[in-house]
Amino acid sequence: MQGFRFALLAVLAFNTAIAALLTLLRYGGGFLDNLVFSQCIGLIVLGVIHLGWRALWPERKPPAAPFLALVALGIGAGWLGGSALAAALLGLPWSAGRADSAAPAVTLAAGIAATWFFWSRQRAAELERGRIEAQLKLLQAQIEPHFLFNTFANLDALIAADPPRAREMLRHLNGYLRATLMATRRDKCALGEEFALLRDYLEVLAIRMGPRLKYELALPPELALVEIPPMLLQPLVENAIKHGLELSVEGGTVTVSATSDGRTLRLEVADTGGGVASQSGAGVGLANLRERLAAAYAGVARVEAGATPAGGYLVTLSLPR
8 A cells, every 4th residue: 555655646746747848848738738638647557557466466576578568558548548538627629539649659658667667666675675584584593593502402401300391392492493484485474473483482481481581472363364574573572581581680571462453553572671771782683673674664664662661671563554
């Protein structure tokens, strides 16, 4: 939806610029006539291409040849339908057979220029997403050994001292690693899957930290299938424990919750650690998260972080649905 809003605003501005240029070249019946024709033609071209794209290739980049055919269809429909609509709005006579021969050429040139602009913009966004995802995977590769080494060391001790707890830890570790491996191969995952991953992760840490770690996961059933970028919350939970609870002798509680008003998905990760002072080392992780969300949601998502009145730390993600 946000992508279409940007496209709509860009096309409106582009159409206005074309109308102004044609008026300067003394083409048409004046700026108002040129503006009405330009907007009607341009908006119909946008509508045909956008709706066709979303209907035919909703989840992937369209192949070049079919997409060019769709662009040609949009330009043709825009010229015929837009010209007829503009003529009707202005009370001017019009028919395809008597139309100005320059009008199709102007429509074609404008359509190609606009298509190239949007195609290039999407390509740049895809490259940026790829760069950020590569950074995320590198960060995961650096983090996982530390987590695994500590966990295996605890497992080694528990196997002799407390076999049932060792088996429980191994079960949750297996679930966490399986979910992590699947997440690195996908662009999106269901929120329910993300919370299941967090549960296994936190259960492993709860066995390691004992009563010092408590956690709460609050996910309404109606939000379980909402899709988000994978491994979005795990780094925040890790920061909450590493920079907050582990530094506290008495430990504390990590709370992860999801709410929605229908238009915005709100995800919160809160801890009862030492607040801003204890989270001073989490700045790089938050910066990476902001970059990742900016690429995934075209700059619409928001990240807010800071101390809570009770002395802990809270990170809130606001994502468009």
